[in-house]
Amino acid sequence: MCLAVPGEIVSIDESDPLIRNARVSFGGMLKEVSLAMTPEATAGQYVLVHAGLAISVVDEDEAAQILKDLEQIAALEEAEEPAA
Amino acid sequence: MKFVDEYRDRDRVRTLTEGLRRITTKPHTVMEICGGQTHAIVKFGIDELLPEGVSLVHGPGCPVCVTPVELIDKAIAIAQRPGVILCSFGDMLRVPGSHIDLLGAKASGADVRMVYSPLDAVKMAKKHPDKEVVFFAVGFETTAPANALAVVQAKREGLKNFSLLSSHVLVPPAMRAILASEVCAVQGFLAAGHVCTVMGFTEYEPIASEFHAPIVVTGFEPVDILHGIFLCVRQLEEGRAAVENEYVRSVTREGNLSAQAIIKEVFEVTARKWRGLGEIPASGLGLREDYAFYDADRRFELTGYTAEECKECIAGQILRGLKKPHECLAFGMRCTPEHPLGAPMVSSEGACAAYFRYKRHA
């Protein structure tokens, strides 16, 4: 129900700000999505789409940072391993 | 797919499960609130990767599952009126009412349609000016902005034939209800990432400190979920109870302010009855007086609807995390996705359907 899927904005129709429709690609499948709640979104960015509406712009920097944090968990493990 | 594949990566999953094993010294019970996470956990077998003592219980986060029977009966009654097109999300159409479900109503002549977005229902109203188009609007905070936007668009376009039957529910009051109940098995929570994408997570801060329960805002892919569990268990081990955000690629502390503004414009907080949990004060959204014209409840003057929940169904205990689906005597026998007795067997996000589908009986 609260499923939201990341897709890449291909093009934006700016003619109506309340609708602000965009064509969004989900792994190649194109769908019409409203960007009315993500006024900052631009073509090429990824948005999380739920029920035909983008609810956020995916933050690429934060995404990369988290994956780095995970590497730290792995590094910690390797450091501890010999002692165990 | 970008932002999906990297969160299903085996090595990362292994790093997290090993990390979790390393930090766990005692038993912990964590509840995932969101049905989408329940589905992913059972599908990917994440609960089987956890160290002994760490267990997951499934929360009430499936809006379809918590919609009370009488509301489904109401939707069916509206659909059966002449000149009405009733639309909703697919899952909603198969939830059993007192006698039939919406698909049953469709089979006997009612115009019931599945839509992907409430904005499609608005388009349908525009296309069929001679029909009353009613959108059965269920959902948590995640879905509220789309539903609010549909109402605002209908108003702007001057559509007189569009209305909402609202069954909107809010997550934080349900979490409080679970934590405050005398029998509470839950020590920490994974908060629903998409609800928080819209609302942010300031609402959860007082809950974490009041009940001394860590709450980790968590995404939906295996790596997200394991990371959420890792952060939650780490807090439990350290005796902390803070709100942490694992789903930083989508969630900020403040959330989506445009989305919150349109929710506030259209809806107000009301008491709401939850299937299995009963009425919870200030736990739902209903249309504001300014938008009363779009309220299907008022337009169709539906009163006097009460319905009994199926006696055999233990959905209430499942939604509170007290029992698992296979502990229900009807599970897989009298109750299956083809013939569901209760809502958790209908929606793919319901715990019972997830257990049934992925053949998990223990």
Ligand code: SF4
């Ligand atoms: S298995 Fe069916 S009857 Fe039992 S709790 Fe789940 S939905 Fe209800």
